[in-house]
């Protein structure tokens with residue numbers, strides 16, 4: 511029996527109306543289902559039961575397998591592309607069935623030892639094992655707003671800035687502060703300023719900074735907030751090294 515699929519939001523899945531499909535994806539769509547099926551089978555064959563038991567024991571996270579109990583797992587699928595003849599739930603259910611048959615693991619949606627991740631993007635599929643219990647995209651944010659940026663994306667943006675120690679970094683439209691908060695967590699030798707023209711946004715950013723401070727080992731963090739309008743920033747020319755922001759495009 512195939513296990514139930516995890517309820518993954520299909521946030522990247524677009525309809526024909528919402529997304530222009532790349533020509534390459536359209537041409538390949540006819541053979542897509544077969545490719546996915548082949549990949550599912552190949553992935554299942556690559557993972558031998560011996561290897562999984564060895565890995566689990568080494569990781570120390572699956573005592574139940576070593577003790578002769580059945581390992582519990584679930585499959586979470588994220589899917590992008592509008593030419594698939596299956597849903598992410600279908601893919602997760604079928605892949606889960608193959609995993610169950612191959613490893614004799616037991617499907618358990620809530621109390622699982624292993625979360626198998628299935629990321630399908632057009633005609634590509636990536637299979638992985640979740641290394642963290644919670645997704646890292648919400649790390650360090652406790653007060654969310656309507657347009658809170660994923661922390662993982664904020665980290666990537668900051669990486670592209672090649673920050674140097676003692677740099678002054680300003681996010682002039684910070685919203686809940688995802689970018690400067692991620693910045694101060696990872697580049698604590700820089701100084702961050704988080705500003706926004708919305709009182710609520712600045713309050714949320716300040717609350718997020720307070721939450722971060724509570725779990726930090728330090729007395730303070732090199733970050734501050736300000737309420738301002740980007741067209742009238744109270745900053746001297748040349749006083750900022752990096753401006754980084756997530757602009758209000760008005761659409762999501």
Ligand SMILES: C[S@@+](CC[C@H](N)C(=O)[O-])C[C@H]1O[C@@H](n2cnc3c(N)ncnc32)[C@H](O)[C@@H]1O
Nearest residue numbers: 658659683684685686688707708739740756758
């Ligand atoms: C896309 S959101 C930023 C989201 C933010 N990265 C986060 O993680 O929450 C854009 C922000 O720009 C702010 N904004 C819009 N016009 C502004 C202006 N003239 N001056 C300052 N901030 C402005 C909005 O209040 C909003 O919080």
